[in-house]
Amino acid sequence: EAQVTQNPRYLITVTGKKLTVTCSQNMNHEYMSWYRQDPGLGLRQIYYSMNVEVTDKGDVPEGYKVSRKEKRNFPLILESPSPNQTSLYFCASSFPGGTTDTQYFGPGTRLTVL
Amino acid sequence: EDQVTQSPEALRLQEGESSSLNCSYTVSGLRGLFWYRQDPGKGPEFLFTLYSAGEEKEKERLKATLTKKESFLHITAPKPEDSATYLCAVQAPTGGSYIPTFGRGTSLIVHP
Numbered sequence: 384e385a386q387v388t389q390n391p392r393y394l395i396t397v398t399g400k401k402l403t404v405t406c407s408q409n410m411n412h413e414y415m416s417w418y419r420q421d422p423g424l425g426l427r428q429i430y431y432s433m434n435v436e437v438t439d440k441g442d443v444p445e446g447y448k449v450s451r452k453e454k455r456n457f458p459l460i461l462e463s464p465s466p467n468q469t470s471l472y473f474c475a476s477s478f479p480g481g482t483t484d485t486q487y488f489g490p491g492t493r494l495t496v497l
Numbered sequence: 498e499d500q501v502t503q504s505p506e507a508l509r510l511q512e513g514e515s516s517s518l519n520c521s522y523t524v525s526g527l528r529g530l531f532w533y534r535q536d537p538g539k540g541p542e543f544l545f546t547l548y549s550a551g552e553e554k555e556k557e558r559l560k561a562t563l564t565k566k567e568s569f570l571h572i573t574a575p576k577p578e579d580s581a582t583y584l585c586a587v588q589a590p591t592g593g594s595y596i597p598t599f600g601r602g603t604s605l606i607v608h609p
Contacts (some may be wrong), residue, residue: 426599473540488540
């Protein structure tokens with residue numbers, strides 16, 4: 384089954400404790416991205432990757448890091464989480480060609496930073 | 498700055514009562530406009546991509562249309578299972594970057 388998986392699905396942590404949210408897709412997609420979704424603000428892109436070793440900032444990259452060492456994986460790293468990073472996070476991937484057309488989204492990771 | 502405004506914020510319909518959702522956009526050139534459906538606690542699910550004014554796409558009870566300033570998602574004879582939040586997003590050709598701008602969504606509830 385074609386899918387995007389994220390782990391963990393739920394995470395409660397404390398300020399400053401480094402964490403990683405994993406994202407994996409099994410569709411051989413070149414384009415992958417991370418979003419956060421906050422009430423009243425909609426989905427906002429954090430980072431995206433056009434292919435292995437190619438990443439770029441989205442609209443709200445501050446406080447986040449990403450890496451793309453393999454085509455299927457695109458982890459999101461919070462080196463020193465803060466309460467304002469409490470949000471619902473989605474990973475997405477799309478067809479080869481490196482566009483945002485027809486993005487497939489993961490199930491989401493709900494992060495709470497205390 | 499690219500902007501996307503969706504209206505109404507919330508919509509309640511009776512089963513079978515057709516209606517339309519609106520997505521107004523302001524971009525410097527449009528590369529594509531996307532519609533997604535999002536169920537509570539789940540990731541958005543892709544519905545349509547529209548590329549140029551006059552284009553229309555259909556899927557079951559849904560039909561998306563596009564003009565130079567807005568897009569409509571028409572829902573014909575909706576059923577309770579059509580209840581969800583519908584998201585609109587646009588992408589402009591911004592020098593090689595691919596950062597879509599999403600609207601805040603329209604929450605649709607269809608009563609049996």
